[in-house]
Amino acid sequence: MPGPRFWDPDGARYGIPTYPYRLAPDGLATRRQLRARGLRPGGQPVAAQILWRSRRRGIRAAYLYRLDLARPVRPMTPARWAAVGKALAARRRCPTCRRDVGYTLPASLGICLTCADLPVLAA
DSSP: OOOTTSOBTTOTTTSSOEEETTOOOTTEEOHHHHHHTTEEOTTOOOOEEEEEEETTTEEEEEEEEESTTOEEOOOOOHHHHHHHHHHHHHHHBOTTTOOBOSSOOOTTTSSOHHHHHHHHHHO
C-alpha cells in the first residue's frame, strides 16, 4: 500500500480522488497524455489528481481526466494556422523600432536586444 500522504481515492481529504505519483488507476490521463493519443478533455470536469512532492517547488499536482469522456482534437484549419502565424509574428516585432527581429522578444525587456542596449551605448 502506498504511503498515506497522497492516497485518497475517495476524495475525503482533498475534495477529489487523489493518488501518489505513478499510481493513478487506468482510464484516467493528464492533458499531455490525452494529447499524445490525439484527444482533449472536451469540457469535462477534473476527475482526479496526482500529488507529489518536489524538492524545488514543494507539492505539485497533475489533474486527470477520464479517457471515455475525452473527445478528438479539433483539426487545424487554414484560418487557425494564419492566426497562429500572426500571433508568433507579433511576438517577434519590437514595439520601439517596429522591426521583425527574427526571434521572440524577451518578456523581461519587452523590446529587442538592440533597443535595450541603446541607453548603454549612449552613456
